Amino acid sequence: MQRRFAGEQRASELPSPSGFTLHMMRERQIPWWERGVIYQIYPRSFQDSNDDGIGDLAGIEARLDYVAALGVDAIWLSPIYPSPMADFGYDVADYCDIDPIFGDLEAFDRLIAAVHARGLKLLLDFVPNHTSDRHPWFIESRSSRDNPKRDWYIWRDPAPGGGVPNNWISDFGGSSWEWDEATGQYYLHAFLKEQPDLNWRNPEVRAAMSDVLHFWLGRGVDGFRIDVLWHIVKHQAFPDNPLNPDWTPDVTERDRLLQHFSTDQPEAHEISAEMRALAEDYGERLLVGEIFLPAERHARWYGTPERPQVHLPFNFHLIESPWDAAHLRAVIEDYEASLPGFGWPNWVIGSHDAPRIAARIGEAQARVAAMLLLTLRGTPTLYEGDELGIGHVTIPPERMRDPQHFRQPSLNIGRDRSRTPMPWDASPHAGFSTCEPWLPLNDDWPTRNVAAQERDPGSMLNFYRHLLALRRAHPALSVGSFTMEKAEGDVLSYVRQHEGERLRVLLNLGPEPVQPLTRQAESVRDVLASTLQARPYDGTLLPDEGLILSLAPEA
Incomplete structure (x- = not known):
C-alpha cells in the first residue's frame, strides 16, 4: 500500500539519485512515483460490464483486485x-464529463474511490493539443471569422498562390491543413481532420484548459499523462518544415519532413511549467508528458530547479530501439547522461500505440525485456496484457478499426493489434464480455489468459508478479544507484545499489550461452530471479536468460 509522505520536498530541488549520498537518501522523502510502477489500462479493452462488447469504468472497478495483486502503484x-x-477518445468533445460508452461521472467517482481504497493512484489521459471537431468550442470557432472563439483554433488563409498555408504533414499522413468552405480558411490538425489543433498562444485557451485540470484534480485524480505535449505550440510564422534527408517511402509520410517548426517550440516549455505549478497546488500529483524527441531535447522538458516542468517526460527509447545489447547499452547510457541533476528517469516497453513487445522479440526475450524494464533506474510503465505475453494478433481486414491503418494501409502500422481485449479466462469471449468484443481477442486466448497463467507458477504473469514483488522488497531496484558494466556480445550487465545492498542484473539478449562474469561468480550470494527456471549461478548465462543476483557487500 502506498504511503503519502508529509513534508516532502520537490524532486526538482534535489540532485539525481545516482549521486545521492546515504545521508541525503535518508534525509529526503521519496515521492510515490519514484518508487512506484504505473499500469496503463486501455478502457475499451479491459473489461465490459454492460454486455456491449466495449470495456467501461464499472468493468475496470470489477478488476481492480487483479491490478492491485500485480504489485503496481x-x-x-x-x-x-x-x-x-x-x-478512439483522443478526439475530445467535452473535457469535463465521461463518454456514455464508459459510464458517467458517478461511475468515475466510484472507480477513483475504489482505486484509492486499494492503495493505488489514478492518472487520467489529458489531451491538450487538439479537440474533436464536434467540441462546442470548435463548432463556434468555425461558425464565422468574427466568432469570439475563432482564435481558439489555428486558422490561416491560403498560400499566396493558392493551396495550403505550408508543407506541414499530419502524423496520420496527408496535409496538416483542412479547408473550410464556409469561412474560406484552412484550420490546422496535427492528426486527423476531425482533431483540430487548439491555439495555445491564446490566453483564453490556456485558462479554459487550466479549468479542466482543476476539475479533475478536484475530483481526486493523482495526476495526468499529457498527450503529445511537445506539439502544443507551433512556430508563430508557420514556415515550411525542412525535408528529412534520411526519409524512405517505407516509413510514415510524416517523417518525410523534420518537424522543426510544428513541434517542440520554446513557448511550450512555459506552458508545461504552468501545468506543473498548477498540479503542485494539489500536493503530491504526477505529470507524465508524452515527449517524442532525441535525448538532449527530451531532457529539457524537466525544466529547471527554479521552474520545473513535467515530473516524467515519457521515455520511448526501449520501444523504438533495435533489440540489440550494444545499441541498448548506448541508449541507456546516453539517456542517463542527458538527465538534469534533479531529473528522475522513466521507461516503457509497450503502449496502446506500439507493437506488443512479445510480438516484436518473441516470448523468451519478452521475459528479458520485463526484467530490464523493472530493474532499470526510474519509473516503469507497464501496458495491460504485456504481463501475459500477448504477441502477434490476427485481425481480419473487416475487423480493423484504427484510423492510422486506413490512412497509410501499405505500411501495416495499425494499432489495433495492441488494443485487443484482455483475456481473463477460457469462457466464451474470454470473460471480457458476454458478446462479441469490439476487436478480436488474441489468437491463443483459450490458453493465454489470466486464469490459466495464475495456475501456472512459471507463467509470464507470475514472473511479472515476482519482479514487482522484488522491487518492493529491494529498494536498490527502485531508488538505488545505477552503474552500467562492461559486457561483450549479447549481454547487458548493470549494478543497482542502495544502503549497502548490491544487486547485479545480467541479461542475455541472444540465443547462445555466455560467460559474462565468471571471475566474479564467487561474489554472488543468491539468485533472486531468473527468466528461466531458478538455479545456482555458475558464471554462465543461458540463452534468453536474465538474472537478478544478490552480491556480497563491497570490501
Missing part, C-alpha cells in the same frame, strides 16, 4: 471523455 487510463471516437 498507479493506473493510467487512456481517454474516457465524451468523443465521436474518430481516434
